[in-house]
Amino acid sequence: MNKPLILVVEDDKAIRKLITTTLETQGYRYHTAETGGASILEAVSRQPDIIILDLGLPDMDGVEIIKKVRTWSNVPIIVVSARSEDRDKIDSLDAGADDYLTKPFSVEELLARLRVSLRRIRYDSKKLLKDAAIFINSGLKIDYEAGCVWLDGDEVHLTPIEYKLICLLAKNVGKVLTHNFILHEIWGNYSNDISALRVFMATLRKKIEKEPSKPKYIQTHIGIGYRMLRVVDDSEII
Incomplete structure (x- = not known):
């Protein structure tokens, strides 16, 4: 089985070398691009x-590269940037x-994010997320x-909105979903009420998290949105 192919799009030589050396030591294949135009050509021809x-x-x-790639591909894209806002x-x-990921970043964190993306690819390929x-x-x-949810063998009774939220998160497990994306998917174009979303997410957490203050399944990205974590052997994969 071929090792995963990673396309590294980075114009800073030192950071590009750090990333590619890390990938090489972990057995990943990679190609690089230093400009946006070259990255799109590589993405089309290499199919990373x-x-x-x-x-x-x-x-x-x-951001424009992401939009262009998304017109024809669902390949996972991990942004690594000095922009921290x-x-x-x-x-x-x-x-x-x-x-x-915000620069500077640790090699271990980058590798963890890669593992999450690769795990999501495997589940997608087996249709265990969106089609199962x-x-x-x-x-x-x-x-x-059946429209039912269970936690440790016990059925969890959710409201229609809570059920929609947990399904949306589950079908995008491992991926950060922004407030705007969730609002659009759940309520359509008629709501921008982030405070209401937070209330529903809090009630959902109370029903599926044993310790809502230390969530196992739903991770908050403050000011951005939420992500469902893939849990393996009762440990969180971040």
Whole structure:
């Protein structure tokens, strides 16, 4: 079986070398691009499994690259950028990025994010997330056809909104979903009430988290949105 192919889009030579050396030591295959135009050509011709993307490229903003790639591909995109403002993170995630790391970052964190993306690819390829009738994540079970949710074998009674929220998170497990994305998917174009979303998320957590203050399944990204964690052997994969 071929090792995963990673496209590294980074114009800073030192950071590009750090990332590629890390990938090489872990057995990943990789190609690199230093400009937005080259990255799109590489993405089309190489068909990478994951794209690691810097936003500050010399010829094109990284958000525009994300939008272009998303017109034809669902390849996971991990943004690695010096931009640390919430607005930059939200714009990238809303454009279609799957994750966002702020420079400087640790090698261990980058590798962890890669593992999450690769795990999501494997589940997608087996149609266990979006197409399967049943979703299982550690002790959490969702039967999409029956419209029922169980936690550690006990049925959890959810309101219609809570059920929609947990299904949306489950079908995007491992991916950060912005407030705007969730509001649009659950309520359509008629709501921008983030405070209401927080209330529903809090009530959902009380029903599926043994310790809502230390969530096992639903992670908050402050000022950005939420992500359902894939739990393996009762440990969180972040």
